[in-house]
Amino acid sequence: MELFIRPNTNEINQVEIENETGTSDPVVVSINRILQQPDSSYFLEGIIYKVPEPLRSMNSEAYTPTAISIGPLHSGRKDLKANSLKPIYLRHFLNLAQLSVNTIVETVQTLEQRARYCYTEFIEMSRDEFVELLVFDACFVVMHLTSWQYPNLDTPNAVNLWQSWNEISHDLMLLENQLPFFLLQSLYDLFAPSQPLLEHQSFIQIVQYYFSEHKNPKLFFIDIKPLSVDDVKHFVDLVRMPNTRMYSHEKSDQRLLWPLNATELHECGVIFRSGDGIEFNDQGGCLQLPPIKIYDDFEKRVRNLIAYEQCHIGNELRNRVSNFAVFMQCLVQSDQDVKLLIEGGIIENYLGGINEITQLFNNLGKHIFIGINYYNSDCKKMKDYCMRRHHRWMTSLRRNYFSTPWLCASSIAAILLLALTLIQTILAVFTGFKERS
Template identity: 35%
Template sequence: MFQPKPEKGTSAFHGEIGHGNMLDGAGFSPTEEEEEEETSSTNAAPAVIVEKPRDEVAILIEGKVRDTPSFWPDCCIYKVPQRFRRGNEEFYEPRVVSIGPYHFHQGSFPQMQIFKLKYLEAFLSRNELSLDQCLGRVRTWEAKARRFYVDLIDLSSDEFAELMLVDAIFVLELMIRHQFFEYVDNCDRIYRKPRMIEDVFHDVLLIENQIPFFVLEGLYDLVDNSSKGTLKFFVELTHEFFKASVKINEFGADRAPVPGVNHGVKHFVDFIRCYYLPTEDEKHEYGHRFYEIPPSVTALEDAGVKFATTSTRSLLDIQFNRGCLKIPNFRVDDWTETVFRNLIALEQCHDDHQVKYISELMFLMGCMIKTSKDVDLLIEHEIISSMLGSNVDVSTLFNHIGQGVGLGQPYYYFSLCKKLNAYCKTPWHRWKPILQCDYFNTPWKVVSTIAAIVLLVLTLVQTICSILSL
């Protein structure tokens, strides 16, 4: 049946309710006031939405987020964490020369800045290179070089290019003059001053004082072949420069630099670490769950452990078999603490180092060397060669160098420590050296001990016979 169209101001919904639904026996219909209000709202202009003002703090945070530098996987040159630096600044901060941007300050080491420019002039002149040519090459590396530094480098493009060029050529000239002393003139204020070259060499070893290896390698490619001698590749020059001071000259052929091969070396500290790493044949059984603290050298000797040194390829290759602990000869000198502290700092900061070999080696040595007596025993067996003032200094070095070090997983020396602890806990291994020391250390004691044993046996036999005859 046809239903009438709703009147103006009402809806079909209202009509249905008014005509078809009953509430308490009465029909519902809108009042006049409601009709007027609905009509006026229908004819009104659309409402204007007013945006709420932005929070100034939110705007400030957004600006900071935009200014935050990007993180890159290339990062490998770090500032040393405070837990290592505190009280040990001398091992992480440059003495006489800043290399790279971390310790670059206006007026910093002013005398050395002059020496850098003198080395730059000599380098360019000898190799017939133009400043524009070298600077142009460095500029092409700027983006990649910046990514090597973990901290933001607050230098303009021109300032960064100048810094890279001057510092990189200074390092190259330093290395070339070390290898070819004929390039050292009488006015050289570094090589003609023994104390100065030692301080400069110290500064080159610091993790905070590094230039990306590829920058040095690229500039070395510009050097005239007549100035390189037999060292055609930069990796060879680097090996010659460091081998005597950080003892990387006695490693096998598997660790020798291969000319023309990209070794993936990041900087000098990383280069030195690569030489200390074990080969596949030298790697131990890893432990993934927990660590075992090894006994001290004195405790090992009391348990009858024998000590021997080896000419193994890797400083990390410590082995224990049949009661004999073989440890490669470890030379301790003025460079030792600086070198190993910076190697540890690199391992502790760099994510690529799943197995922290150097950190674990220093942790192991620190556990085994507690007192100067432990050092005495290792020196006696030619395992440690010390050039420090006293054996107390050596024990102090090993006790302090591994403090605050995180070992991570897996633990490289897990199997070794497990064997040492098990050996020391075996009663016979503890009694054997006591017997040897107290009863068998001289021929007369051997004879008297044997006589006493024979007498004891005869007495025992006589006693048994007497009992049986009763």
Template identity: 30%
Template sequence: MEARPNGYVSVLENELVEMLKGAVLPEMSRTSEQCIYKVPQIIRQANPQAYTPQIISIGPFHNPRGSISANNNLHEMEELKLNYLKGFLNRTKLCVDDLVLKVQKLENKIRNCYAGLVCFDSNDFLKIIVVDACFIIELFLRYACYPDWKEKDPILSKQWLHNDIKRDLILLENQLPFFVLEEIYKLANINLEVPSFVTITIWYFHRLNQQNINSERLCPKHFTDLLRTFLLPPSFDFAKEMENAGYAIQHVYSASQLSEAGLKFELSESKCLLDLKFDRGVLQMPCFHVHDSTEMHMRNIIAFEGCHISNYDSAYVSQYLSILDFLINTEKDVSILVNKKIISNWMGDANAVATMVNKLCKNVPMPKLNSKYLSLCNRLNGFYENPRNKYKAIFVHEYFNTPCKIASTVTALFLLLFTLIQAVCSIWSLLK
């Protein structure tokens, strides 16, 4: 190897020392506070729009001040957010100084919640937090008094705009820490018949709260986490069953294969989407409502679980969707579940549902299943692989899989029956 002069080594050494001045060792406290993430590129590329705000930016990651490439819609909404801030100040009789002082005290804690580069100095960062937080609180308060605002509010009076904003408020990269919203709400001391900010938040997202979970003991980290909480089992006993670690599973037979083997699908009375039960050849599943926003909701929950939950055995929603991915391969599988009312298909096209489910877990690490789900999958496979059920499935698939096969099989059976009757009659006439 060619020798380098001492001067060259000294220059290189100085450059490395200078580079290291900007490096920071990870702190355990900061890491534990992180809850708002940029979606990893390998996951994002499957459907970038599912993670990117289209109408309004919340927090620093997509704020138009920090990105020259931000779309025009995000820039236009900045003025509207200021109007809401003014409305909030008029409502609460607070002044800007009150808000700034409150948020300044929380700045480090807020920054620690973001697991990514926040390229704003203190002043700009605090402006973003104050404006966005007050916008959200004022919007939620107006929604809580919807009849008074539905004709005059610039958002509530336009259903399409309100729907688009509600969509953006759920995105993982588009979040504020929930404690910031609560602190400002408490500071405002608003005289309403509302005990807490989490209560009006649940009111705002009530259409996504299929289990009617109330605000007791809810401590969401942000709105994406709240949406995930709406799907989790409220029963402590059931949640405890889901905690024990299992293993990743490579295969489960599809709904059509299991149906051909004689398995029955039934709609469960449970409102918890994750509450799957299998007993005596019957798989009970709660209703899964599939609409245009379902993919976006589920993708952001999966991304949050993948980024935030170090013990991936607790990634319950990802585990449920991985089982659903096994059960659904084609539109025939979807049709079986739709006919049993296990899937409520608001998209209309069964093939679109199958495609959506199959793509949800693309590029996402296969989660380890908790013991409850692992046992269920093994029993489903065991049911199909039982020789009696397996040969029944093969027979049904070969001879009764399509209308043409059914028609040809029935015709063949009738021909066989007529031939048998003719043979019996011939033998009978000979004997007689």
């Protein structure tokens, strides 16, 4: 991580440093200036990251906004048409809250330096430019999310202003398209008191409602206890917080174990069922997985959650989604694997062809570092289950002789015929033996 000189350092500071050190060497002056910065500047506060190149190389579009830029990392792009909504929503924000521009600007100015420290990339903006960007972007986000839950708060004819609201919801989940949560909370606190609808509604509840409406609630989100503002860094961080049922397993210090693919597990007698979390029942040979709805934004969302986990260190809940991605990559190796998971009610395909889903999961776990496998105990149970030969024999028997009603009827008839033949043979032998006696 690189350290940079703060953009608001002026010539007076440089003269002061020169006087203190007795030198005008630009390198010495630069180093001394850096050493005078607060220790927490980038190392402790950086929470909004540029996606690492190895992850970006797998699918750069998954990390790039298509409708709107939020924050400084993608600002200034002329092709993002929804950026034109920001002045409209700021005006609406001010009118509803009965606030002046001056009030908003003063609030953001007090948070500007802290917000700047939240980005691990150097922000090449002056203080005034950065404050202006934060005002427009933060007010837009607060208005967009509150009006999603309470349409009466939306600006008139909002639908006519922008048709693709789904694109905006996708962009708000991109790691590089984030604002610090404390900034959004501060502006919500200015806005909410003027709105009776929001009297008993916290901003965290607004955000949770917004993202719970956008697919896959059981996969990463919703089963969350009330949080304090200090617990949340930004939207990606909030959505990544684990469903407690989804991740109920303890960390394992054993060698990392991963599952066989779905076809191989099926051949060993494993059946697949949808449920609230990942769990293997070795008594009935049932692997339970959360239902996964594969929409067009699924890969975007998961990849950005993974990128955040891979960048953000020192967190006990690190790599939860990354674990899930590698688990699914092992489970899905072919189109047949996808078909088995669809039949088990685990994968719901809203994307297109089965091969697209196969390719998605094949690439999802690449370039990911995993230190702990939260599913190690279940993977070990599956391995032990598959090592037992009688499970393969029973599976082969069911598949070859009892997989359809006709095969079942034929097999039963053959067994009865064999039994009758055996009985007839025994009776014939017994009768012959009795006659000789």
